[in-house]
Amino acid sequence: MPELPEVETVVRGLNEQVKGREVLALVHCAPHLRRRDARLPSLVGEQFIEFTRRGKYIIARLSSARQLLIHLRMSGRLLLLPPAKKRDKHAHLILRLSNTGEHLIFHDTRKFGVVEFLDERHSGFHSLGPEATRITGSQLTGAMKGVKRSIKAFLLDQTKLAGIGNIYADEALHRAGIRPARLAMRIKPGEARVLARAIRLILQSAIRRMGTTFDSYIGVNGKPGEYSRHLKVYNRKGDACRRCGSTIRKTRVAGRGTHYCPGCQF
DNA sequence: ATTCTCACCTGTTAGC
DNA sequence: TGCTAACAGGTGAGAA
Numbered sequence: 001m002p003e004l005p006e007v008e009t010v011v012r013g014l015n016e017q018v019k020g021r022e023v024l025a026l027v028h029c030a031p032h033l034r035r036r037d038a039r040l041p042s043l044v045g046e047q048f049i050e051f052t053r054r055g056k057y058i059i060a061r062l063s064s065a066r067q068l069l070i071h072l073r074m075s076g077r078l079l080l081l082p083p084a085k086k087r088d089k090h091a092h093l094i095l096r097l098s099n100t101g102e103h104l105i106f107h108d109t110r111k112f113g114v115v116e117f118l119d120e121r122h123s124g125f126h127s128l129g130p131e132a133t134r135i136t137g138s139q140l141t142g143a144m145k146g147v148k149r150s151i152k153a154f155l156l157d158q159t160k161l162a163g164i165g166n167i168y169a170d171e172a173l174h175r176a177g178i179r180p181a182r183l184a185m186r187i188k189p190g191e192a193r194v195l196a197r198a199i200r201l202i203l204q205s206a207i208r209r210m211g212t213t214f215d216s217y218i219g220v221n222g223k224p225g226e227y228s229r230h231l232k233v234y235n236r237k238g239d240a241c242r243r244c245g246s247t248i249r250k251t252r253v254a255g256r257g258t259h260y261c262p263g264c265q266f
Numbered sequence: 267a268t269t270c271t272c273a274c275c276t277g278t279t280a281g282c
Numbered sequence: 283t284g285c286t287a288a289c290a291g292g293t294g295a296g297a298a
Contacts, residue, residue, distance in 0.1 A: 002291070002292090003291065003292090006291085056292075056293095071292080071293085072291095072292090073274095073291090073292050073293070074275090074290070074291060074292055074293095075275090075276080075277090075290090075291085090276085108275095109275080109276055109277065110274080110275045110276050110277080110290090111274080111275050111276075112274065112275070112292065112293080113292095114293095123294085124293070124294075146268095147268090147269095148268080148269075149268085149269065149270090153269085153270095156292085158292090158293080165291055165292070166290090166291055166292085167291060168291095212291080214290090214291060215277095215278085215290070215291075216277095216290095216291085217291075234291090254270090255270080255271075255272095256291095257289075257290080257291095
């Protein structure tokens with residue numbers, strides 16, 4: 001579900017609505033989360049100082065100087081809601097917050113998401129590549145040298161570039177006119193510059209529109225993202241390309257559903 | 267070292 | 283209409 005623009009939208013929502021508030025009680029903590037980090041109950045009494053983002057990770061800085069790391073993976077959501085009579089079966093962490101008594105809820109249908117205190121053993125977090133929002137053509141060219149995988153697989157590799165997921169990989173490659181299956185090492189420096197620019201512009205635009213809701217993503221305030229209407233290839237199999245009119249195809253690249261236009265991507 | 271495949275879990279949808 | 287299989291926005295472990 002959430003890629004960089006969606007995670008950025010969630011972080012902004014948290015800074016608007018949750019920053020400065022204190023955890024009054026641990027209303028619920030699911031066993032699978034507690035198994036990963038038995039310290040979660042010690043959130044009680046903590047104040048949320050600030051929320052930041054690195055790649056697709058959310059980091060909450062806490063009053064104890066500890067940091068809480070949250071990754072939404074495929075289906076995670078963070079929601080601020082009034083206490084409900086009946087607990088949703090996918091609400092795996094529920095915190096009661098100061099001032100209003102509202103609940104901050106980690107909701108995650110597929111249970112891939114992670115909420116735990118940040119420490120040294122988070123290899124994924126500590127090995128993230130540069131932020132995709134600031135990637136340059138020469139950085140891309142350097143990182144793609146000798147890479148025998150597809151450009152799509154490269155873009156999805158968080159150690160090379162942090163924040164891109166399946167939707168924005170397809171969108172950026174379409175904007176840059178590059179086929180997803182091309183080998184990364186075969187992308188010329190000029191194309192890398194165009195691709196880097198496409199990545200920056202698309203992410204920026206998607207952040208402005210509060211992300212993409214394809215299926216289940218919603219922000220802290222429950223609102224869906226509006227970038228969905230601007231997608232050029234993702235989920236548009238069989239439709240006409242808005243740039244050249246050819247029919248959008250869906251294939252499989254790097255083990256992921258991959259959309260591209262045969263008429264304007266080479 | 268790098269790249270690929272599968273597993274994680276639940277819900278939805280495409281295809282028969 | 284009903285059943286089954288395939289697929290879904292991510293990543294980590296282990297195999298090639």
